[in-house]
Amino acid sequence: MITFENVSKRYPDGTEAVAGLSLEAPDAAITVLVGPSGCGKTTTLRMTNRLVEPSGGRILVDGADIRERPVAQLRRGIGYVIQHAGLFPHRTVAENIATVPRLLGKDRRAARKRSLELMELVGLETVLADRYPHQLSGGQQQRVGVARALAADPAILLMDEPFSAVDPIVRKSLQEQFLQIQAEVGKTILFVTHDIDEAIRIGDRIAVLREGGHLAQFAAPRELLEKPADAFVEQFLGLDRGVRRLTFISSNGLNLRTDALVKRGVEPEAGQLELPWLLLVDEAGAPLGWIEPRRPGAAPIPIGHPFRAKDDSLRAALDAAVLCPTGWAVGVDEAGRAVGVVSQEEIAAAIREAHRASLEAV
Amino acid sequence: MSALATSVFDMPSYVQSSYVGLILTQLEVSLGATLAGLAIALPIGQFCSRLPRLYPPTLGLVTLIYSIPSIALFVLLIDYTGESETTVFIPLTLYTLAILVPGVVDGIRSVPRDVLDAADGMGYGRARRYLAVELPIALPTLMAAVRVAAVSSLSLMSIGATIGNYGGIGDLFLLGLRFFDNRLIWVGLITLLVLSVLCDIALRLVQRLLTPWARSLRSIG
Numbered sequence: 213m214i215t216f217e218n219v220s221k222r223y224p225d226g227t228e229a230v231a232g233l234s235l236e237a238p239d240a241a242i243t244v245l246v247g248p249s250g251c252g253k254t255t256t257l258r259m260t261n262r263l264v265e266p267s268g269g270r271i272l273v274d275g276a277d278i279r280e281r282p283v284a285q286l287r288r289g290i291g292y293v294i295q296h297a298g299l300f301p302h303r304t305v306a307e308n309i310a311t312v313p314r315l316l317g318k319d320r321r322a323a324r325k326r327s328l329e330l331m332e333l334v335g336l337e338t339v340l341a342d343r344y345p346h347q348l349s350g351g352q353q354q355r356v357g358v359a360r361a362l363a364a365d366p367a368i369l370l371m372d373e374p375f376s377a378v379d380p381i382v383r384k385s386l387q388e389q390f391l392q393i394q395a396e397v398g399k400t401i402l403f404v405t406h407d408i409d410e411a412i413r414i415g416d417r418i419a420v421l422r423e424g425g426h427l428a429q430f431a432a433p434r435e436l437l438e439k440p441a442d443a444f445v446e447q448f449l450g451l452d453r454g455v456r457r458l459t460f461i462s463s464n465g466l467n468l469r470t471d472a473l474v475k476r477g478v479e480p481e482a483g484q485l486e487l488p489w490l491l492l493v494d495e496a497g498a499p500l501g502w503i504e505p506r507r508p509g510a511a512p513i514p515i516g517h518p519f520r521a522k523d524d525s526l527r528a529a530l531d532a533a534v535l536c537p538t539g540w541a542v543g544v545d546e547a548g549r550a551v552g553v554v555s556q557e558e559i560a561a562a563i564r565e566a567h568r569a570s571l572e573a574v
Numbered sequence: 575m576s577a578l579a580t581s582v583f584d585m586p587s588y589v590q591s592s593y594v595g596l597i598l599t600q601l602e603v604s605l606g607a608t609l610a611g612l613a614i615a616l617p618i619g620q621f622c623s624r625l626p627r628l629y630p631p632t633l634g635l636v637t638l639i640y641s642i643p644s645i646a647l648f649v650l651l652i653d654y655t656g657e658s659e660t661t662v663f664i665p666l667t668l669y670t671l672a673i674l675v676p677g678v679v680d681g682i683r684s685v686p687r688d689v690l691d692a693a694d695g696m697g698y699g700r701a702r703r704y705l706a707v708e709l710p711i712a713l714p715t716l717m718a719a720v721r722v723a724a725v726s727s728l729s730l731m732s733i734g735a736t737i738g739n740y741g742g743i744g745d746l747f748l749l750g751l752r753f754f755d756n757r758l759i760w761v762g763l764i765t766l767l768v769l770s771v772l773c774d775i776a777l778r779l780v781q782r783l784l785t786p787w788a789r790s791l792r793s794i795g
């Protein structure tokens with residue numbers, strides 16, 4: 213656990229980067245610091261490994277003031293990942309990853325073995341071990357950065373916009389893999405980003421900072437979206453806050469109708485002819501498209517994308533319905549077989565229901 | 575062939591040293607001065623990159639030293655060090671600073687800020703960071719300066735002939751002039767050229783061995 217107790221930082225030139233920050237980053241969880249550029253995120257992170265000394269307050273790790281330990285020892289026990297990875301250009305990938313184990317006195321061979329393990333963990337092929345950093349793509353360099361930070365198995369990880377410098381597709385895959393790694397290693401992580409989407413995707417807890425280094429709100433992602441503390445947080449969350457919030461509500465409660473499914477080559481039953489749309493499925497049950505019972509012979513309308521009936525959120529279901537010209541979403545099971553369909557109107561009703569439930573819960 | 579070689583490279587008695595002896599003196603003094611210059615330039619350069627405000631005046635000073643004619647320095651030094659190799663060695667060393675100090679500073683400045691940041695964040699101490707991170711990354715820039723300094727010392731050393739026989743190969747120029755022997759001047763000139771080229775090649779090789787990472791950097795960039 214990392215505890216900030218009324219921490220502030222004023223730089224020698226008078227800049228108030230962080231003002232009276234109190235925060236607790238729980239163990240084995242990702243705590244995200246998010247906010248506009250210049251709001252003191254990096255400063256906060258760098259105070260945690262003492263690259264910057266606070267001008268007021270204390271920072272505790274597991275209850276002990278970080279100033280009690282020799283600074284080099286403190287830093288070797290905290291993984292540190294930065295935006296452009298900051299890899300050593302004169303060392304190979306394996307040597308880069310082995311940095312802290314080597315500093316801690318591990319012998320070359322054991323350190324290399326550990327490097328190769330970590331390369332696998334972060335999804336790097338071990339044939340890259342003897343390349344130099346500039347021979348890797350940006351995404352690969354960032355993975356090396358993460359591997360290097362994890363090499364000595366520190367309890368704490370500090371990450372400063374680690375995925376900001378790569379393109380959106382690579383970023384998404386880095387984020388997903390990062391979450392998988394975290395599920396495996398369970399580190400106490402402070403993660404800085406200016407991207408609220410990334411914060412919500414990754415964070416267990418989110419600290420929103422505002423200019424001048426003030427903490428605007430500290431909450432779990434869902435709570436943040438549901439109850440922004442003030443106008444600043446609300447504006448920072450953006451206009452699709454309402455839709456994004458649906459990410460946290462399961463589509464489990466939707467009533468999927470099964471009477472609109474019709475197998476290829478099978479005549480619709482009499483009752484089905486009353487429905488505006490029928491979902492054509494193949495012999496295995498995979499959706500093929502929408503057909504209008506009143507216009508037999510017309511080409512099926514594509515369904516857009518389906519949602520996973522049990523696992524996906526209401527956001528995925530709503531998106532599927534909004535995307536399809538018929539206004540219906542198709543729910544599928546793990547094997548991609550259609551299990552039922554649901555209309556925009558029914559999804560809207562489920563959203564209202566979820567709202568009512570959360571209001572009553574307060 | 576060997577008869578020809580003997581006749582071309584045989585030194586007349588007034589040279590007071592064998593051809594090989596001249597080459598050895600030449601290499602010893604000029605490369606020694608480059609090394610000594612490097613030993614001085616490293617801490618000065620480190621100092622200047624820590625305190626950037628001191629760099630312009632320091633650069634001004636080493637450039638000023640470079641502009642002092644060597645004859646003047648010899649005359650000043652000769653009272654203390656006599657007619658000796660040292661009298662040649664000291665000015666040569668001082669001259670290399672004009673090349674090596676900026677070489678060290680540019681080299682250290684070529685280390686990316688985020689690399690230093692990462693090194694600090696991982697718990698490198700100051701000295702260890704300097705030796706294991708800054709110096710290796712500065713090496714390509716630094717070695718380029720060392721090569722220029724070495725070759726320039728090889729050439730500048732010739733003037734040492736004016737204070738006796740301390741110019742290495744350069745002695746041949748003065749003696750050739752004095753004894754109307756053009757052969758000595760040509761032998762000296764060609765030897766000096768060949769030495770410079772060989773020296774540059776050798777230093778490039780050293781650089782390649784020391785910076786395998788920079789080689790692939792060049793081939794890609």
Ligand SMILES: Nc1ncnc2c1ncn2[C@@H]1O[C@H](COP(=O)(O)OP(=O)(O)O)[C@@H](O)[C@H]1O
Pocket residue numbers: 223224225227228229247248249250251252253254255256
């Ligand atoms: N070394 C420094 N000296 C003076 N001001 C600084 C220094 N580092 C950061 N600042 C200032 O402190 C504020 C917070 O910076 P930073 O923590 O880097 O913000 P963020 O990471 O949220 O963009 C900014 O106004 C920035 O200009």
Ligand SMILES: [Mg+2]
Pocket residue numbers: 253254255
């Ligand atoms: Mg920042």
